[in-house]
Amino acid sequence: MRYAEEITSKAQQNVEAQAAAQKVGATLTTWKKNAAESNLIGDSEPQGTLAMEDLEKLVQEWxxxxxxxxxxxxALLSQLFAQTTGAVVECGSGVSTLVLHKLNLPAQRRVLSLEHHRKWYERLQxxxxxxxxxxxxxxxxxxxxxxDWYAMDSVDLPADIxxxxxxxxxxxxNGGRVGxxxxxxxxxRPGTLIMLDDANRDRELAALLDWNETFDLHVELFTEGKGIALVQIV
Ligand SMILES: C[S@@+](CC[C@H](N)C(=O)[O-])C[C@H]1O[C@@H](n2cnc3c(N)ncnc32)[C@H](O)[C@@H]1O
Structure with a gap:
């Protein structure tokens, strides 16, 4: 099954999350709950050996x-990694960082992961x-x-994310992930893709609305589970 189809079938099961998404749906540039119809998720095959079984094993071991x-x-992260170029910046490390490590074995892109919590930083390290x-x-x-956001003064931010x-x-x-x-x-830059997790939460929905006021964006909101928003800078 293509990842997009799997996400779609899960989205259709979560009525409560869809209701939350409707709170902002009308004001977003685009709002789709059907990942198979997404304009932002490409068809390119994810790279490397990260089959769903491998991802499940990584999550279990973490x-x-x-x-x-x-x-x-x-799986969606793998898909987006495959279809984008330029640097990758992760905010909030964990098993996703281990996946980024594996995805970047052949590609050798700049991949930066920001972590505020010393314990989790040390575990990942x-x-x-x-x-x-x-x-x-x-x-x-x-x-x-x-x-509030990660202190960026000592971070060597890539110019081409x-x-x-x-x-x-x-x-x-404070402010959720609006930062x-x-x-x-x-x-x-135009084309930068943002994958926002927990997008059904009030703070994250507010962040989407805020960004939509300030930046020129395409937004797709997938309401399955905790919600994932895909945001592309136009
Ligand atoms: C949602 S978590 C990030 C999860 C990460 N992307 C992953 O795939 O594992 C956001 C932040 O919560 C913190 N965190 C992770 N696990 C935690 C736990 N069990 N208890 C408290 N804080 C935690 C870490 O600082 C992490 O960066």
Missing amino acids: DNNAWAATPTYL ATLPQDTTVELCHTPLRSYDGF GLIICDGPPGTT ALYALREGI
Whole structure:
């Protein structure tokens, strides 16, 4: 089954999440719950050996289910990695970082992962191979104008970001994940794709509305599970 079809079938099961999505649907550039009809998910085959069974095994071994990405989310991440070029910036590390490590074995793109929590940073550092191409950055959260976000002063931000994987900081953070597009603004360009997890939450829906006011965007919201929004800079 193509990943898009799997996501679609799950989306159709979650009526409650779809209702949450409708709160913002009317004001977004596009709103689709059907991933198979997505304009943002391409047809290119995901790279490497990351079959769904491999992703399920990685998630199981990481053993942090309440917080970690699901195999379906990681499958979509693989798909987006395959169809984009340029640097990848991940906000909120974990099993998704291990997947990015594997995906980047042949591609050798710049892959940066931001992590504010020392414990999770150390766990990942101990798990990633020493020669990984993933640049794992331990950087605390700090206050910006109206939201909290990773301190960026010591981060060497890529100039050409093709893909942002936004699964952090945690949902209780002031402003949720609204900081992503502002803090990474200097690296984004037309075509940059943002994958926003937990998109059914009020803070993340508010972030989508905020971004939609400030940037020229295409937005697709998939309401299955905790919700995933795909956002493309026009
Ligand atoms: C949703 S998690 C990110 C998950 C990650 N993308 C993955 O696939 O595993 C967001 C942040 O929560 C923190 N976190 C992860 N697991 C946690 C746990 N079990 N308890 C508290 N905080 C956690 C980490 O700082 C992480 O960056």
